[in-house]
Amino acid sequence: MTALCLLLAVVAFVLFGLATDHHHQQRLGQRLTRGRKRHLRRLAWVGVGACLAAAFAAQGPVYGAVAGLGALSFGAGAVFLFLNLAPAGGPDTKGNRNEVQVSHSIRARMHGCRSAGPRSLDRARRHRSCPHLPR
Structure with a gap:
């Protein structure tokens, strides 16, 4: 039952993570409606409740509460590290064009270039007015 509780905690926080726009787009390659x-958030809350129920069933009310909250903490930490540090294997692994533009915009602003706005990036590349942007 403790292993089931850990599994349910991890699944619940994976669902919470995929319920965010950024991680859903990054991991699944689709826009999140x-x-x-x-729906993903509701399923995640069901997973949290099932995790706590499994912990209470396995170890009683006092130790079950501690074990359940510990399992939820482990699940949250493991999923947080995975979603933020593991490379995405979806169709968008080369990087999103908007993210690339934003990073070049930040780099250009750090160097004090005038044409550092997101709309002027293509113009700056065409006219080569900012030497800090890639060609």
Whole structure:
């Protein structure tokens, strides 16, 4: 039952993570709709409840509460590290164009270039007015 509790905690926090726009796009390669976001969050809360129920069933009310919260903490930490540090294997592994533009915009602003706005990046590349942007 403790292993089941840990598994449910990890699954619940994976669902919470995929209910965010950034991680959903990065991991699954699709835009997150409002209905899907609501559905993923509901399933995640069911997973949290099932994790706590499994912990209470396995170890009683006092130690079950401690074990359940510990399992939820482990699940949250493991999923946080995985979603933020593991490379995405989806169709968008080369990087999103918007993210690339933002990083070049930040780099250009750090060097004090005038044409550092997101709309002027293509113009700056064409006219080579900013030497800090890649060609």
